Amino acid sequence: MPSPRRNAEGRPLAACAPSSSGSPAHGGGGGRFEFQSLLSSRAPGADPTCARLRASESPVHRRGSFPLAGAGSSPALPSPLPEEDRMDLNPSFLGIALRSLLAIDLWLSKKLGVCAGESSSWGSVRPLMKLLEISGHGIPWLLGTLYCLSRSDSWAGREVLMNLLFSLLLDLLLVALIKGLVRRRRPAHNQMDMFFTLSVDKYSFPSGHATRAALVSRFILNHLVLAIPLRVLVVLWAFILGLSRVMLGRHNVTDVAFGFFLGYMQYSIVDYCWLSPHNAPVLFVLWNQP
Numbered sequence: 264m265p266s267p268r269r270n271a272e273g274r275p276l277a278a279c280a281p282s283s284s285g286s287p288a289h290g291g292g293g294g295r296f297e298f299q300s301l302l303s304s305r306a307p308g309a310d311p312t313c314a315r316l317r318a319s320e321s322p323v324h325r326r327g328s329f330p331l332a333g334a335g336s337s338p339a340l341p342s343p344l345p346e347e348d349r350m351d352l353n354p355s356f357l358g359i360a361l362r363s364l365l366a367i368d369l370w371l372s373k374k375l376g377v378c379a380g381e382s383s384s385w386g387s388v389r390p391l392m393k394l395l396e397i398s399g400h401g402i403p404w405l406l407g408t409l410y411c412l413s414r415s416d417s418w419a420g421r422e423v424l425m426n427l428l429f430s431l432l433l434d435l436l437l438v439a440l441i442k443g444l445v446r447r448r449r450p451a452h453n454q455m456d457m458f459f460t461l462s463v464d465k466y467s468f469p470s471g472h473a474t475r476a477a478l479v480s481r482f483i484l485n486h487l488v489l490a491i492p493l494r495v496l497v498v499l500w501a502f503i504l505g506l507s508r509v510m511l512g513r514h515n516v517t518d519v520a521f522g523f524f525l526g527y528m529q530y531s532i533v534d535y536c537w538l539s540p541h542n543a544p545v546l547f548v549l550w551n552q553p
């Protein structure tokens with residue numbers, strides 16, 4: 264029985280077999296590596312015919328830039344590839360890392376989506392998770408802040424509440440902007456049965472509940488004098504609210520992780536632009552009109 268043909272490193276040249284998944288340049292990470300090793304098989308002793316056959320399946324070659332210089336002449340001496348093609352076929356480290364991260368994200372989000380439906384493994388906890396969802400929704404936070412503003416009788420209280428209102432509006436604006444730009448679809452297992460959504464809320468990146476949870480909890484911890492157990496409770500609420508977004512199947516893990524990051528950074532913006540009767544007197548005077 265003939266032994267398999269081997270490349271310069273002595274590894275079998277299995278890639279000479281016809282590819283069933285089409286072009287390796289499009290066929291996922293494994294295909295890309297295979298293609299790369301074929302290109303590097305131009306070392307002395309490698310099988311150049313195989314490398315050329317494989318390259319001719321590639322869409323890069325189909326673009327017309329891969330020279331079949333050996334065609335019609337000796338197949339033993341393949342011509343070097345143009346630099347441009349070598350770069351096209353070389354998968355970047357960042358690309359591989361991002362694809363891997365996305366694959367892990369999707370896999371983990373599906374695993375954690377245990378309350379995504381009534382029939383899911385934790386389906387009985389779904390009503391509780393939906394209650395938690397309302398606790399982080401924009402409407403109760405906006406209405407609650409406006410109500411407290413109308414009842415506040417101290418300048419200091421009004422200043423804090425005015426800035427909370429500004430934070431909530433800034434958050435809605437930034438999240439809507441990023442959702443509209445990124446347009447990442449919500450997970451396939453999500454049931455779109457959320458209370459009062461905007462049109463951009465069909466997209467999932469970033470999680471608006473996670474940004475609000477991080478923003479509001481940082482705001483509260485910095486502007487309310489609370490006992491330690493209450494401070495812990497605020498942080499726990501934010502964390503569990505974020506986790507519940509994935510458990511309900513509303514979001515992937517990266518939507519929530521980025522949401523937490525964005526909300527945290529938004530507070531820094533609010534703190535930097537802190538509104539006061541000194542830098543925004545009009546706002547405060549208007550609010551005090553009878």
Ligand SMILES: CC(C)=CCC/C(C)=C/COP(=O)(O)O
Nearest residue numbers: 401402459460464470471472473
């Ligand atoms: C209409 C208002 C004022 C807020 C919308 C709140 C909302 C539905 C956000 C979506 O959150 P997720 O991105 O976490 O699903």
